Amino acid sequence: MKFKISSFKEPKHVGAVSCVGWNNTEDVFSCGDDHKLLKWNLVSGECLVITTFPEDFYPICLHLFPKINLGGNKHNDVILIACADGKFHIMNNNGRIEKSVNAHQGACLAAQWSPDGAGLLTAGEDGFVKIWSRNGLLRSTVIQSDVPCYSAIFNSDSSAILYTKGNSLVIKHLNSSSKTTKWKAHEGVILCVAWNANNNLILSGSEDGYSKIWDQFGQQISVSVKHDQPITSVSWSPAGDMFVIGSYNLIRLCNANGWSHCLERPSTGSIYSIVWSSDGTQLAAACANGNVLFAHIIEREYAWKNYTCTQTGRKVISIKDIITDQNDQLDYPDRVIQIALGFNHLVTATVKQCFIHKLTSWNTPVTFDLKEGTISMILLAERCICVIERAGISVYSYMGRLLASPRCSRPETLGRAAVSLGPDALALIDQSDRKIIQVFDLPTGLIVRSSTDNTVTKLIHKMTVSSIALSQSGPINERQIALLDYNRDLYVVTVKDSKPKFVKLGSQILSICWSAETELLVGLRANSAVAWCCPRAAYKSDWLALTTVTKDITDLGRNPSLLSVEDGVACICRGNGSRTHISLASFPEKLLKHVDANMWQDALQLCRTVEDETLWACLAVLAWQHNQLAIAEEAFALIHHYYQVCYIQHLRSTIPEKLTT
């Protein structure tokens, strides 16, 4: 993954550019020391001067009103600019100043709309942080100090404010009962902070040349290498999977774990501000020498079985079949935003359309139009695709037909961990109360229902849920959902139970993944991988222990994640970004496949050939669950569960004559 940087040949600004902001995914506003507000269009490559401000207007910070659906009343005054003279200005898209408020003594260094659009905050050189209403009326002065506050931001639900105070960071909760958190973060003055809504991590950049990642309690997650010059800007991508830092003549793209994807050294001077577009694929940067730098991310790589695809340009994807060595370039009319590869399909979303390529014949895609340009995620399952846009969530079949559109508030804040797609269900963590999991049934097969009568199942856990995963096989009545809660405990629930029972499988699990074809659940601990072959046996702890396979893995690094499980082989992304494949439970998965296909004789033969205790235990449990008493009897005998054998023999002997025939 790396940047492709494109900057216009001649800088249109004279003097430094101090701030940029995305209007939508194509338009960028920029404002600089030459008092001009410019609008750049990336598609046509045009640059328009919107307006020229008076001579004493030196902008410091610009923020655009968040794109939220406020029920019709479209406000036009959306641009918030903070100035060096301590004022902030609210202006409309045409650059007409609607409101100017004298906010601070000295310069107003930071200004941000609250994520819900209810108000805004400003921070100034005088050390004050103030909250204002949408119309520019002072609501409260949150913080008063004698040290300039270089940056201040809201968290995702506007309930807390993070601000800088010299070389420490402070989180101030707006409801007064909670305590403020303050910690010393850097050796130098902190110049910039960012707080991601998805992973709730804080990023800070300082004059000492380090950028650091913190969690919301002030614990350090990772620290960058030392840069020669102060870090002048940091920015999370909207999905929270990577971030970018800007310094003097330097721009660096990093993974959320802190390691660097790529480093560019454009001769731009210091980069004062970096802003991601809402789709997370391109960014704009304000440079001290008058350039506005545009970069988009290319060479994102995806692999599934024997296919790999790489985005080689803005509109080009190269796809390759490794076995037949057949490769091809797919050209799209618009910029490619999201790519998903799996389940024998390649799904690509451009700005306007979504393309579904079958991997057997990728030259004839199925196409449908998207509602809006900002698509944040594509999920694939065996029979359907889920497309998450800002306008809502939609589920399509692989033929491009809309199956359902479940309701969800602010879908763009959903992270990868908070949503899971199964073959006939879609599960979401409720964004307002993260203890609730909503499971939407999707219409399958021939019955097409209207989008309104989708049944929703609500599961309520006792803790905040951090990650969910739906099982990918089996009938809908046995659909299971695995969830990791805040304590990193793994639970499994059968969705369709009348009284859902949360069965705990293990603790200290970092990442989970279901096998794509069977009910094999794989979890990752700090230095081992665990495969639960029969998660539904969890109500009996000895059965669970027997059917669990554990394999030690060293040097997984910090925050590793499971990418996929295929045929008992788990693909693990380590903390440093390298991928390893661990063969964990190939025989159990094979056994599960046999059982799914109702091929009990093959399953038995497999067990006899391999002669592994775990395998026999799996067979015993599965046969017991599928009422295959003869097989279960043999399997239980082989794992020395004689009381079970006796029980089965008793059952078989008492079956009435007419039932056996």
Add this chain to the structure above:
Amino acid sequence: MSYRDLRNFSEAMRSLGFPQLISLESFRSPNWPLVEACSRWLAARVEPDALLAGGADTLEQRVALVTHATELFHSRANLKLNGKRIYGADGWAVRELLKVANLLRSALDTPRRDDQLADTDMLVYDVSNRIGEIKQARTLATEITAQGAFLYDLLAKEPDNKDHRNKALSRQMDLSSLETALSRAVEAMSSRVDAVREQTASVAASEAALDAKIERRRAELQRAEKRLLTLQKIKPAYQSELTSLEMEIASLWDQYVLRYRCVEALKHRLSVLETAQAEAAEEQQAAIMQLIHKYEAEDVLGKLSDSDDLDSSDEPKESKQPRPPTRPKTRLRIKTAGILHTHTHIHTHTHTHTSISPDRGPLAPGRLSSDSGSSSESDLSDPQLYGGGWRPRPATRTIGAPGDYEDIVQGEHIYVPDLVINDVPGVEDPVQVLSEGSEGSLESELRLTERVGRNSALSDNEF
């Protein structure tokens, strides 16, 4: 305003390459050391030879430095700076110094951009030419050095040559001899010229010949290549047959492997079975030995009580014979059965049941009769008899129940335990054992053995 100025100043100094970091917080409070460092550094950039007077220690030194700096910037860069503000060493000083920094920065920016453009253009335009030039220059340089060395050598020879020259100049000229020498030289030269001309002509001819040869060879090569192509295109005969045969062989190989594995597995099973049987037999033997001893003891007791009955018994054949000891009799009986079964057991390894049962018929009675007939003649020692007689006994079971054997083929385990269990009660009475052991097709044999058994029992009684 101070934030922006500081930001721009630190940016400008950064791009100018000021080694120190200028923090945004540096000038919140008066910071004379940094102002001094900046102004000295900027002065050195404006005028490389300039060295600002004064220092940081006393008020006079600081004033001297500020005045010197303002003068220098005024004279060299045409910038009027406010000395009072610089002396303050706070945000206002930054604004003053920013003027100088901006001047230097704009100077840095403008030409560099042109240079870059020109450079990149040149670079793009004629990189290859430049490489050629470099080569040329290098060759020229080597040539020049070579010429220089040559010149040096010549100059070194100059003193000698000078003598020769002087000598030659001083000599008298003889015109006629000179003329003849010249004419000779001319002749020699003309002859050499002729020779060289001839050589060139011959070279042209040989060149033509070589060209022709090359052409011929090339044509040959082309032809050969064509032939190669055609040969490659032709599919060799028997190819299809070969592939089909290969496939057939592969399938046969698979079959062979499968069968081999099956045979091996069966062999393995069989060996396991044999060992199990051997163990069972030994146990039985031991048990029977005990029984025998028990009977003997009983017999000894019975002899004491039944001696009258023995005398009155009327069996001529038995009574005629020299009285054989009881033990060999018993042994003999056992042995006959045992040997018989050993043979049959061996057969099971090689043949199927159907092939065994017919040829057991003739064999068994012969064996039995001979053994019963020459029971006393048998010179086998006791242990041999015991060893050979009883061990393979269970094998009779194997043969007796063909169905069981089929089970073994199918890989069932039930056989062995079954056999053992059935056998245990049979040991109670040897006669009964034997009668149980022989079934159906072995009826004649059964009778024989029974007879022998009866005989022996009788003899026991007699004894």
